[in-house]
Amino acid sequence: MAASVIELSDVSVVRDGNTILDSLSWQVADDQRWVILGPNGAGKTTLLQVASASIHPSHGSAEVLGSKLGAVDVFELRPRIGFASTAMARRIPRDETVLNSVMTAAYSVTGRWNEEYENLDVRRAQRVLAEWKLSALEDRKFGDLSDGEQKRVQIARAVMTDPELLLLDEPAASLDLGAREELLQLLSGYASAPSAPAIVMVTHHVEEIPAGFTHALLLADGAITAQGPVDEVITAENLGETFGLNLSVTRENGRFAARAA
Template identity: 55%
Template sequence: MTTVIELESVSVLRPGKALLTDVSWRVEDDQRWVVLGPNGAGKSTLMQVVGAQMHPTSGTADILGERLGRTEVFDLRTRIGHSGTAIADRIPPAETVEDVVVSAAHAVTGRWRETYDGDDLERAHQILGELGIRALSHRTFGTLSEGERKRTLIARALMTDPELLLLDEPGAGLDLGAREDLLMSLEILSTAPGAPVVVMVSHHVEEIPPGFTHVLLLRDGRVVEAGPIEQTLTAAALGRTFGMRLELNKVGQRYAARRAAFGHRAG
């Protein structure tokens, strides 16, 4: 196994607030992680650190064998695919889906004078096909549904064949059907031979795709629990993470959580 992410006692401090405090976390190349926590838990800050977008205030962060602060982050970032709202907000509404994806080869949003060869376009079409949205190639980004946008952004993140794929709340804002379509795509993606290591941020256990192997629980910038999902994702640990008593159920490879009824002891 190869270590993809290794954080040792990482803290991120800003005036008047600690965004992360003493976070230690290791991700190996045969693992697929989901990061769970409430709003303000530090999930987005954690993703910025592991995405080489932010340096820790203290501690060490090794990403794909490179230590932040001792490596050229612009080169490191080319090895990391990232899908999230911040990227979606920069994409021109009139950009076609094909161009949204292929322009990732030049790390730009909004195709202008760049030139792309046949291999670039072939790869873009291949990825769109694998995610079930090839038929959208000539649609404009602004006309897509939220689910179609999320899958387009994942396709863009995969365009450069990253070693690490970071998905920041890919299920946010989706209706039931769109969420289920997305989870099916993520299950196929995460278990495919040669797939990148995937780290996905979410608020909801219902959004954990089958095939994900590990979970990191965050609250107030600190790790509550981290480890193999079967042993780590319990009602007690989830309750400590979200600050309430919860019931946790599993059917097949899917999870569901709800507040525990008064007088009922969560299992």
């Protein structure tokens, strides 16, 4: 039986008097792969910050990996969560090698210093690099990589520690067509593996939903407009309500596309 990895009940996040998330209730099981969509300012990244135990809700109850935020040592909880985002990428030194950029996740640091690594850590990092088609780049400097390569290094780093929950904040943003399609292929294959953890991915575009993702949540103005199985949620009606447009939605070979109607 699937276990719950995220359980939010009536969660709100208020900053400087502004409600960023408004009374959200949401559950994610360990065998589910979720995509979160919504316009700019909808609260998507804030929702990921709650799910990653980076912030606590202002109101309501949030449980992550069976632990209630506010009643758990988040420094013990966070290593069980893989998180790839642009903000994390900015913390990786530009002159760090790709191998070290991934391997340092074992110590929850972003730049190699005096910590000692075992051969097991090296082999694990090299295996992860191979899975994300990065083996040929392991000695390259992170700052010399293309955007697509840096995105894959971020994800490889996030899965280095075998997380129980993987959070991806716009992993395909800014990528050209080739880099985007390569990344989505890899994500689809990873998400389809029985050993993969629960995955939650934020994006702005239905075209970036990898084939094999099972569920979707739509956000607008900090509130959920729809959530559930991806086929039931990614519809012209639901997306039109979320983005304020009259849209047509198609699906082919497991991939969605949306256009103004």
